[in-house]
Amino acid sequence: MKNIFDFHFHLLFKHLISIKDNGRLPLDSNFKTKGLMSAIDEFMGNAFDSQSSPQMVKNSQLGYGVTALMAMEYAFAENINGFFKGFSPSKLPINWSFVDRVKNRETTYFDLFKEEIAYYQSNFTNLEKDFNIRFISRKQKPAGDIFSSQQYTYLAFSVEGAHNFSDAKIRESGAVTDPGKCYREIQDDKNQVDLFSINLVHLSEIPEQHMCGFAQALNGTAQTAFRSEDFIPKSGFGISDKGKDFIRSVFLHPYPSLIDVKHMSVFSRHKFYQFRKELGEQHPETLRLPIISSHTGFTFSSIKDFVEQKNYRSGFRYVQGKTICEIQAKNRYIGKTDFLLNNKLFANPWTINLFDEEIIEIMRSNGLIGISMDQRILGAAKGTADGIRPEYFKDPEAIPLYEWRKWFKEGTFDLKESITSSQEYKTDRQIRHIYLLCAHIIYAVRLGYAEMNWVGERSPWDHICIGSDYDGLINPINPYDDITSIGKLRNDLLVYLPIVDKRLEPLKEIKVFQNKDFEPIKENYLEECVDKFLSENGKKFLKRYLNNWN
Incomplete structure (x- = not known):
């Protein structure tokens, strides 16, 4: 049954940058590495091989979702040739002429963005006919009730x-850009795609168009592969005036898009929450627009406690005359598995993940949180002995200089400045990853119950869903290697959610699946919660979107 919702994945990006027989990879083919490149890809967590291609989506239970459009950033193109270009197209089917256009700064991000849109539009008919994939829009509303259909996947x-809306040549740092104008060019056009949501930043510095600070996401392995200083945050400052103007353009449009806080630095996220409220005082209609984080994990910590209790060590280093500020967070133990050895579970404490206050902020806005399927985001750190951790998380993360000085140097958090069926056999590592996914789900629900008063039938379960990030160069959790496997997730959640509820340490006084007398909750309640997470929340969110968030 095609009923599952995925808040964030990439359908055609790998096909867009691919090559086969002097053309792009056919839609019915998967992006596949071979030979030595396949071994390298396996070492990198199978990031290159397809995880959510059209054929995989067709063969999956995905019924609804949001697919991301993304112009390749200069940081990815800058040095990728030196590491990968020696492989033939049969071993690594990348179209290097596409990459070179970015590396040589021959285009703008907005032109690349429109090129990707045109690629999708040219394949709309084939995607519907051959893969049962349709695209939804407020500009041309669906003729029938898409939520009663089991035949198609609706995206x-x-x-x-927001670099996608930069109309300056790539890395032309002195250029004047008008991202709001570029946004309106797309969103004003009745025949163009309808943009559901926008991340203000992605993974790298965009010197020609600073919008806000971004959070470091690439760790050592990815840094080795791509080797660009642009992946290191340096120029964070909350949200720039250009960023605020862009948010106004987006929120005040007749068909407004949501702002997705994923990839923003934690300081910039808090400045966004603050600015959203200020904008709402001037334009109350904008407060109907919920906050979202489409593909994320949790730190299992309050940002106030993290900063003021200095649950990290702070420092800086010099690289080619530039100051790189870093923090290294303490490891955060969150629970355990049944295994005698290697049984402890830990969170990923990097600040790209949400803190407690933010989970509540999103819930209060009637928003939605997509939980990533990337094992690194959820907290897996190494292949073996992952249940044994030192005091501090192995990888320090870079923090933009201003933000490091503001919060992390002195440890002062100033909010005024920011704001049930039988299971197949699974390996230890597979179960650890399922536990981590369940831990994020349970923690969000516990925190929602602890911090908010819920009226009527509403509950924290209404505000979480999958946000896999498949085909976003992720290392997916075992055993959900690609989108075809998410149909198995329901049974695993039914089994492991109650187990993790008993063993998760943070907020352990709140048991999600026990009533006030500590008796087990009825099984149908568990099924309702799982179905909300997998399907119903996303479908309701899409209904609100098609009703223009009213």
């Missing part, structure tokens, strides 16, 4: 990074 479009 909306998001934009991963």
Whole structure:
């Protein structure tokens, strides 16, 4: 039954940058590495091989979702040739002429963005006819009730990074850009795609168009592969005036898009929450627009406690005359598995993940949180002995200089400045990853119950869903290697959610699946919660979107 919702994945990006026989990879083919490149890809967590291609979506239980449009950033193109270009197209089917256009700064991100839109539009008919994939829009509303159909997969479009709306040549740092104008060019056109949501930033510095600070996401392995200083945050400052103007353009449009806080630095996220409220005082209609984080994990910590209790060590280093500020967070133990050895679970404490206050902020806005299927985001750190951790998380993360000085140097958090069926056999590592996914789900629900008063039938379960990030160069959790496997997730959640509820340490006084007398909750309640997470929340969100958030 095609009923599952995925808040964030990439359908055609790998096909867009691919090559086969002097053309792009056919839609019915998967992006596949071979030979030595396949071994390298396996070492990198199978990031290159397809995880959510059209054929995989067709063969999956995905019924609804949001697929991301994304212009390739210069940081990815800058040095990728030196590491990968020696492989033939049969071993790594990348179209290097596409990459070179970015590396040589021959285009603008907005032109690349429109090129990707045109690629989708040219394939709309084939995607519907051959793969049962349709795209939804407020500009041309669906003729029938898409929520009663089991035949098609219905997708909306998001934009991963506001660099996509930069009309200056790539890295032309002195240029004047008008991202609001570029946004309106797309959103005003009745025949163009309808943009569901936008991330203000993505993974790298965009010197020609600073919008806000971004959070470091690439760790050591990815840094080795791509080797660009642009992946290191340096120029964070909350949200720039250009960023605020862009948010106004987006929120005040007749068909407004949501702002997705994923990839923003934690300081910039708090400035966004603050600015959203200020804008709402001037334009109350904008407060109907919920906050979202489409593909994320949790730190399992309050940002106030994290900063003021200095649950990290702070420092800086010099690289080619530039100051790189870093923090290294303490490891955060969150629970355990049944295994005698390697049984402890830990969170990923990097600040790209949401803190407690933010989970509540999103819930209060009637928003939605997509939980990533990337094992690194959820907290897996190494292949073996992952249940044994030192005091501090192995990888320090770079923090923009201003933000580091503001919060992390002195440890002062100033909010005024920011704001049930039998299971197949699974390996230890597979179960650890399922536990981590369940831990994020349970923690969000516990925190929602602890911090908010819920009226009527509403509950924290209404505000979480999958946000896999498949085909976003992720290392997916075992055993959900690609989108075809998410149909198995329901049974695993029914089994492991109650187990993790008993063993998760943070907020352990709140048991999600026990009533006030500590008796088990009825099984149908568990099924309702799982179905909300997998399907119903996303479908309701899409209904609100098609009703223009009214």
